[in-house]
Amino acid sequence: MLVPVLIRSRQHVMEFECGRKGRQRDKDERQDQGDCGSNDRTSEGRGSRADHGRGACSRNLHLCQPRKVLALASQAELHHATLHGQEVGPLGEKTVLIDTHTHLDDARFDGDRDAVITRAREAGVEAFITIGCDVATSRAAVSLADRYPFIYATVGVHPHEVKCIGDDWYDELRRLAQHPKVVAYGEIGLDYHYNHSPPKLQRDRFREQVCLARELRLPLVIHTREAQEDTIKILKEEKGSEVGGVFHCFSGDAWLAKDALNLGFFLSFSGVVTFQNATMLRDIMKTVPMDRLLVETDCPYLTPAPHRGKRNEPAYVKLIAEKIAELKGSTEPMSVQEVEGLTSQNACRLFKIPYGTPERGQSENAR
Numbered sequence: 001m002l003v004p005v006l007i008r009s010r011q012h013v014m015e016f017e018c019g020r021k022g023r024q025r026d027k028d029e030r031q032d033q034g035d036c037g038s039n040d041r042t043s044e045g046r047g048s049r050a051d052h053g054r055g056a057c058s059r060n061l062h063l064c065q066p067r068k069v070l071a072l073a074s075q076a077e078l079h080h081a082t083l084h085g086q087e088v089g090p091l092g093e094k095t096v097l098i099d100t101h102t103h104l105d106d107a108r109f110d111g112d113r114d115a116v117i118t119r120a121r122e123a124g125v126e127a128f129i130t131i132g133c134d135v136a137t138s139r140a141a142v143s144l145a146d147r148y149p150f151i152y153a154t155v156g157v158h159p160h161e162v163k164c165i166g167d168d169w170y171d172e173l174r175r176l177a178q179h180p181k182v183v184a185y186g187e188i189g190l191d192y193h194y195n196h197s198p199p200k201l202q203r204d205r206f207r208e209q210v211c212l213a214r215e216l217r218l219p220l221v222i223h224t225r226e227a228q229e230d231t232i233k234i235l236k237e238e239k240g241s242e243v244g245g246v247f248h249c250f251s252g253d254a255w256l257a258k259d260a261l262n263l264g265f266f267l268s269f270s271g272v273v274t275f276q277n278a279t280m281l282r283d284i285m286k287t288v289p290m291d292r293l294l295v296e297t298d299c300p301y302l303t304p305a306p307h308r309g310k311r312n313e314p315a316y317v318k319l320i321a322e323k324i325a326e327l328k329g330s331t332e333p334m335s336v337q338e339v340e341g342l343t344s345q346n347a348c349r350l351f352k353i354p355y356g357t358p359e360r361g362q363s364e365n366a367r
Ligand SMILES: [Zn+2]
Pocket: 187, 223, 248, 249
């Protein structure tokens, strides 16, 4: 059982030495040059997909400034932290949320982006993932991740946009993906509802991008609408399970949920679970194991009740966690705090985001 705790690091953070490759080393060096104390990093390295237990790795100690770290820790990790001179205490009622799918670069946030982010931070959102849908938005996502320590980015081409893919796009996406805060490849997939790009082209480009994500060793952010069977077929044929990923804004049926889980993927639920007519989706959500659930707003789209009709924003991800706690709680006791803690921990595991983020005051100053 994982418990949210506050870990106070006195004089060092610990880093994992698990066969890290160049890319991870770059990331660590960058981390060491000034951002070194932000956490007890899960630096397993994408080069080594083997599932290391965090306690089983040898570690390096790096001197750095004292810093408080928020973390979700297992008993073994707590034991380890104590051994290494860290103070560990209960987190209490503190909210820890990760909004795993946002479009923070969207023009609808241009007038008040900082205020939107501050509101979300005040509502307990510790980290955000902002998504690329083409080359321009992938660049914008990376530049947001550069500006804010608690924002992470993805790069990729949405099925709506694949008709625009030019000769140099994949090279540029490869280059952007080298940024240390790019945590996934996507959103990619198939959307036969709108068919903004021809279906055959969507399938071809989806296949290519699954291969590219495997080359980059990045997990996949999957967008699929009215295209369940083809999505699963392509993921199987192109070995998507090798990198894993998430079916974002899950809205499929029980068959898709089962197949996605069998492939080792996570399912992410959005404000749609709060919609009155989403009874089937709520029933499916109740069957998803807690260690495979993520939450997201997909803002500025899909605003949850009771704010429907307005622009969506990441602060509302809490409403989704509350809905999940209410629904899961109908069969087994489940607090909102547990849903927040477990979904955040899942996000950290899938996207290799460091457990915990810098303390609020520090992170706001750090940009
Ligand atoms: Zn999508």
